[in-house]
Amino acid sequence: MALLEIKNLTVRFDTSNGAFTAVDGVDVSVDGREVLAIVGESGSGKSVSMLAVMGLLPDTATVTADAMIYDGRDLLKMSAAERQKLIGREITMIFQEPVASLNPSFTVGFQIEEVLRFNMGMDRRAARGRAVELFNAVGIPDPETKLDAYPHQMSGGQCQRVMIAMAIASNPRLLIADEPTTALDVTIQKQILDLLMDLQEKHGMALILITHDMGVVAETADRVIVQYKGRKMEEADVLSLFENPQNAYTRALLSALPENAKGDRLPTVAEFMAAEALQ
């Protein structure tokens, strides 16, 4: 049975120009221990659908779904208090800008211990000990010293490791990572992806990875959902998606990859879709 199953999710935003539908009737399901990638370009609604699960959308957003079942319980029918117990504990999330996700006024140690004290009910001493363990688990060298550092004293890659440490502090069953490596250099990206995959395997978590980068998808995912303008274009296991893409948009995206260039010109998505429509 799926760990999280969302049916017919729609998210609308009220704007001054009327309602805007960011996510339009999308189904998402992820099994325990599975890595699901949601891939799309800007405006595809890939982040919005997961923010809806986390309840992090602003008041201007209207979220509707036939069902949003987590572990047999419907998130939409729960009370706010019940949902609060799951979000940030069993389901956690990390974001694109690790430096911006941390509070610049407090040490990273204070911020991770805050999670442990309030979400896990630990006392200060226990929280400190667990924070050191977590920093070790995410590969931050010399954790005792680094806990007293402020975010600006750390590199982007290290800040993302801190964010991951906070996200796995409660041993979540589902981690949602929204473009976790987009702001990072490629060598650091590899380290962070390796770390996420390693933790996913070790803790048996499910991982939903939101990305625009086909390379990241190829290196991590078990299964892939391709989104475009708020709609799901295709869903497939990672090998079938790259080997034999069924949808025109997926094919267009893959052919726009510079490494797949045939001859001098790159087919653009618009040209590709037009050419496919003619055939």
Place this chain on the structure above:
Amino acid sequence: MSVVIEGKALTQDYAVGGGMFTGAKTVRAVKGVDFAVERGKTLAIVGESGSGKSTLARIIALIDAPSGGELRVAGEVVDIARQRLTPDMRSKVQMVFQNPYGSLNPRQKVGDVLMEPLLINTALPAAERRDRAEAMLAKVGLAPEHFNRYPHMFSGGQRQRIAIARALMLNPALLVLDEPVSALDLSVQAQVLNLLADLQEEFDLTYVFVSHDLSVVRYIADDVLVLSRGVAVEQGPRADLFAKPQHPYTQQLFVATPVTDVAAIRARVERRKAARIGALSN
């Protein structure tokens, strides 16, 4: 073949720190880089953050004076620290920046963006300036009605087209492009890369293309210079570098770059399956 731009032993020092009681230290961001680019060719400068690639790009674009070394544009030594640039030299080298949301003045209409370089650097009459700006707008794939619009009315890819058009208004010989497609979606990236290839052919342009993305570099570059901590650890023709990277840092970059190759994906999926079966049987 004529060399359009040539750098010899270029260095750049920045002063950092220096509080009330401590002296400033200097950090050498670029440590003696040599390169030369022939007319109509593209040199890609590859590196990660902190490698000095943007510092080097600013030296090549005649924005910052290097701390040491020599820069020649079309054979002529250019030293902006000692002499004022002639309008002619200023026109020869132009730059396109990474972020098209930050590099265009939000209060300036697109037409004015394009006409301003002509207003400052040439004595052309207003009508001629307008004609040239309209022609350039068409060249980069925008419509005539875009002339009187403001930058916020455009998408990221369109804005980058505007920035490219502005850079081309003075008929430069050399364009320095600092991560010009890294802020763009994949499909838009393909359009802008195609545009750059077309323009290079049409105007016989020389490009210095700064990028961290090896797949883009492989597509666009003739020669590649790999920069790590201010040192050019490897440089040479693209084909050689991609076929057989020599320096450990270059090899590390290749290993870290994700591959979308089907065989590689199949191998990964099978490794993962095997690991799971192993974990279950234990």
